[in-house]
Amino acid sequence: MEGLESRSEEMKASEAARTVEQLLAFALRQGMIGPLDICSARNALLEELGLSEPWNGQAGEFSESVPEEPVGLLDVLLDYAWENGRLEANTVTYRDLLDAKLMGFLMPRPSEVARNFRETADQQGVESATDQFYRLCIDSNYIRMDRIRKNDYWLAPTPYGDMEITINLSKPEKDPQEIALLRTMKQSAYPKCLLCVENVGYAGRLDHPARQNLRVLPLIIDGEPWNFQYSPYVYYNEHCIILNEKHVPMQISERTFRRLFDYIQQMPHYFVGSNADLPIVGGSILNHDHFQGGRHKFPMELAPVARCFKAAPVPAVSIGIVQWPMSVVRLSGRSREDVLKLADQVLASWRAYSDPAADILSATVQSGVTVPHNTVTPIARFNAAGEYELDLVLRNNRTSEEHPDGIFHPHGHLHHIKKENIGLIEVMGLAVLPGRLQEELAGIARYLTGEESWGGADGLEAGHPLHKHADWISELVFRSDASLAPEAAKGLLEQEVGIKFSQVLEDAGVFKRDEPGQAAFDRFLGSMGFALVGK
Numbered sequence: 001m002e003g004l005e006s007r008s009e010e011m012k013a014s015e016a017a018r019t020v021e022q023l024l025a026f027a028l029r030q031g032m033i034g035p036l037d038i039c040s041a042r043n044a045l046l047e048e049l050g051l052s053e054p055w056n057g058q059a060g061e062f063s064e065s066v067p068e069e070p071v072g073l074l075d076v077l078l079d080y081a082w083e084n085g086r087l088e089a090n091t092v093t094y095r096d097l098l099d100a101k102l103m104g105f106l107m108p109r110p111s112e113v114a115r116n117f118r119e120t121a122d123q124q125g126v127e128s129a130t131d132q133f134y135r136l137c138i139d140s141n142y143i144r145m146d147r148i149r150k151n152d153y154w155l156a157p158t159p160y161g162d163m164e165i166t167i168n169l170s171k172p173e174k175d176p177q178e179i180a181l182l183r184t185m186k187q188s189a190y191p192k193c194l195l196c197v198e199n200v201g202y203a204g205r206l207d208h209p210a211r212q213n214l215r216v217l218p219l220i221i222d223g224e225p226w227n228f229q230y231s232p233y234v235y236y237n238e239h240c241i242i243l244n245e246k247h248v249p250m251q252i253s254e255r256t257f258r259r260l261f262d263y264i265q266q267m268p269h270y271f272v273g274s275n276a277d278l279p280i281v282g283g284s285i286l287n288h289d290h291f292q293g294g295r296h297k298f299p300m301e302l303a304p305v306a307r308c309f310k311a312a313p314v315p316a317v318s319i320g321i322v323q324w325p326m327s328v329v330r331l332s333g334r335s336r337e338d339v340l341k342l343a344d345q346v347l348a349s350w351r352a353y354s355d356p357a358a359d360i361l362s363a364t365v366q367s368g369v370t371v372p373h374n375t376v377t378p379i380a381r382f383n384a385a386g387e388y389e390l391d392l393v394l395r396n397n398r399t400s401e402e403h404p405d406g407i408f409h410p411h412g413h414l415h416h417i418k419k420e421n422i423g424l425i426e427v428m429g430l431a432v433l434p435g436r437l438q439e440e441l442a443g444i445a446r447y448l449t450g451e452e453s454w455g456g457a458d459g460l461e462a463g464h465p466l467h468k469h470a471d472w473i474s475e476l477v478f479r480s481d482a483s484l485a486p487e488a489a490k491g492l493l494e495q496e497v498g499i500k501f502s503q504v505l506e507d508a509g510v511f512k513r514d515e516p517g518q519a520a521f522d523r524f525l526g527s528m529g530f531a532l533v534g535k
Contacts, residue, residue, distance in 0.1 A: 016080040017055035020045045023073045025066045027106040030139045044105040071146045074099045097210045104212025113215045127269050137230045140213040156498020163498045164430040192247045195288040221262045236296040244289040250277040254344045260380035273379035275424045280406040281395040283423040299429030309530040314338045325505035332389040339388045349528050358520040373398045394510050410504045416468040417500045422508045431501040448489035450482040
């Protein structure tokens with residue numbers, strides 16, 4: 001028996017060593033390493049996995065079986081690591097910590113990545129350079145495409161055009177064992193946050209992802225050092241993050257607009273935008289100044305202008321109110337400085353603007369302290385005419401007894417679909433919905449097809465996962481007569497989620513879409529001396 005077990009262990013070690021060679025072949029083919037790097041990378045992988053020697057076969061035996069992505073190879077090595085005591089626990093988080101370390105052995109140095117990017121940009125253009133860098137981020141498994149492909153995605157028709165809907169399944173949930181361990185772990189303040197440049201090469205821990213396979217590119221924006229990286233979750237095509245090199249809080253100011261235009265001048269094939277800088281209407285990370293961009297046309301960009309205005313001092317800049325559920329001022333023109341001049345004016349005016357009739361107060365006094373409420377979510381791009389274009393989405397984060405989460409925030413009756421802050425990505429028309437919805441929508445569909453009998457809203461106990469949807473289910477069952485085919489039920493739910501999302505955005509809009517709300521919007525633009533065209 002001991003001999004059999006010994007041979008079995010030898011076979012597993014041999015398989016792991018062979019997989020190491022396949023991983024090296026993958027990295028070599030994808031240009032992550034060169035021939036001179038192979039011995040060093042092999043030895044690092046063998047040491048980490050506890051393998052005493054490399055595979056003794058011939059590389060040509062598997063040259064045709066090298067996969068297109070490294071995930072399957074990593075799974076083999078992670079299984080081996082668990083079986084041989086190299087993993088503390090066989091959970092997603094511990095496996096992620098180790099696979100980032102393994103891929104880190106195959107990564108070019110940060111300076112080499114930056115140099116290659118600049119050389120490619122100079123010789124072939126910046127678009128080719130970002131293509132190459134994006135490919136590296138996928139090949140290194142920093143962007144985990146195997147998980148991202150699990151996300152649900154569809155287009156939903158609404159009165160404002162097709163909204164993009166995604167149910168996010170790419171962020172793994174913590175294992176209960178890990179949650180318990182986190183309570184006993186010593187807290188660390190390094191890196192200061194997920195966006196700090198110190199994350200490059202960081203080993204990670206249970207409450208902070210490993211980043212040995214992360215690379216960033218240095219940029220100079222408005223005379224200051226910033227960095228460029230891709231998001232590991234890519235909610236849309238080439239989803240990137242532009243990070244201030246300093247750990248300083250988000251702040252929307254006139255400099256923000258200049259920085260956004262500086263960025264698109266360097267990467268004109270991308271859009272770029274910033275979350276707002278106040279709680280409730282801002283993003284999830286307010287303590288580190290950053291932007292998000294990418295190569296994607298969002299529904300808001302495709303939305304037409306409903307009404308046009310002109311400003312006499314800068315007649316060459318087009319000013320428009322966008323046909324969108326949120327309150328968007330669109331500025332566009334050939335002159336960068338003219339567009340920036342009007343953007344500065346809109347921001348300064350909005351910061352100080354109140355219209356009690358529209359429920360808008362620029363600030364309130366709380367415990368003797370004046371608290372500001374007005375800010376903007378800005379998005380910059382070059383439009384189809386080659387003009388500088390800046391969308392300024394007006395935001396207000398005031399709360400009330402009726403709406404404690406925010407007056408201009410998804411209201412309570414929509415929380416069963418979307419309760420979280422409406423950040424930059426949602427503002428532009430892409431709903432990033434929680435993973436729980438996948439199973440919940442499948443459960444609702446069974447009532448719409450009659451597979452399960454609907455006993456009314458009172459039939460669901462408070463702890464039932466569909467309890468929060470009870471009123472919505474009753475409405476849908478009544479409309480469908482619980483007799484839909486499975487595909488029809490799925491289609492109805494996707495359409496209805498889109499309508500719900502458009503209502504979420506309407507709640508977040510400061511000037512409502514009805515006649516009084518749009519009249520109030522016109523009053524705001526009129527207060528700056530902007531004249532309605534055609535009136």
